[in-house]
Amino acid sequence: MPLDPKIADRLKRDRDGLVPAVVQQHDTGEVLMLAWMDDEALHRTLTTGRATYWSRSRRAYWVKGETSGHAQWVRHVALDCDGDTILLKVEQVGAACHTGDRTCFDADVLSVP
Amino acid sequence: MPLDPKIADRLKRDRDGLVPAVVQQHDTGEVLMLAWMDDEALHRTLTTGRATYWSRSRRAYWVKGETSGHAQWVRHVALDCDGDTILLKVEQVGAACHTGDRTCFDADVLSVP
Numbered sequence: 001m002p003l004d005p006k007i008a009d010r011l012k013r014d015r016d017g018l019v020p021a022v023v024q025q026h027d028t029g030e031v032l033m034l035a036w037m038d039d040e041a042l043h044r045t046l047t048t049g050r051a052t053y054w055s056r057s058r059r060a061y062w063v064k065g066e067t068s069g070h071a072q073w074v075r076h077v078a079l080d081c082d083g084d085t086i087l088l089k090v091e092q093v094g095a096a097c098h099t100g101d102r103t104c105f106d107a108d109v110l111s112v113p
Numbered sequence: 114m115p116l117d118p119k120i121a122d123r124l125k126r127d128r129d130g131l132v133p134a135v136v137q138q139h140d141t142g143e144v145l146m147l148a149w150m151d152d153e154a155l156h157r158t159l160t161t162g163r164a165t166y167w168s169r170s171r172r173a174y175w176v177k178g179e180t181s182g183h184a185q186w187v188r189h190v191a192l193d194c195d196g197d198t199i200l201l202k203v204e205q206v207g208a209a210c211h212t213g214d215r216t217c218f219d220a221d222v223l224s225v226p
Contacts, residue, residue: 007223010221020133020147022135022144022147024142024144028142029137029141029142029143030142031135031137031144031200033193033198034133034135034193034198046223046224046225049225074225075225076222076225077222077223077225078218078219078221078222078223079218079221079223080146080147080217080218080221081210081211081212081214081217081220081221082217083221085146085147085217085218087144087218097194098194099194101194104193104194104195104198105191105192105193105198105200106191107194108123108191108192108193108194108196109189109190109191110120110159110190110191110192111159111190112159112162112187112188112189112190113159113160113161113162
């Protein structure tokens with residue numbers, strides 16, 4: 001079973017067939033990370049309830065937390081107005097970032113005037 | 114003045130020289146939209162405090178709200194652990210989405226099991 005064609009028709013993929021997915025903790029609103037999905041990763045995410053991405057560096061599907069235990073249980077998925085970005089609201093187990101930080105945006109804050 | 118070289122050295126751009134920017138309302142945590150920045154857009158954002166993007170369709174810089182009035186005043190900017198995503202926390206004036214919705218993710222919710 002591939003991705004529901006009614007959803008696939010609305011997706012606008014980049015030239016590699018990917019769409020960025022913004023991942024947010026469902027209750028606190030923390031933005032945890034950004035990852036990439038193709039149709040199959042979105043299909044697996046929607047049907048399993050477990051966040052699944054396409055790793056651009058490893059060129060492989062990646063079930064978040066499969067090796068680290070830091071899974072993301074999906075509570076809510078939406079496409080944006082253009083169909084070119086996905087928002088996932090998840091229950092994050094442990095740290096979202098591979099560095100051990102809660103989010104991937106904790107370490108490198110830039111100053112604003 | 115270009116982007117601070119200490120920041121530019123940490124940025125990992127796609128093959129078009131762009132980095133995705135996740136835009137979040139600073140107090141409620143709502144994810145408002147995703148847009149794209151090159152070095153100059155990030156430089157303008159950091160030095161003016163006003164969210165400025167690169168429009169891939171129009172191939173032009175785009176100061177959010179310049180025509181609509183729906184500006185984004187920047188409160189916080191961070192890079193992610195890989196330097197390939199930017200998180201902006203902003204004070205959004207009015208609707209973030211060009212459709213008039215508060216966020217670009219309000220209209221197209223997908224069901225999760």
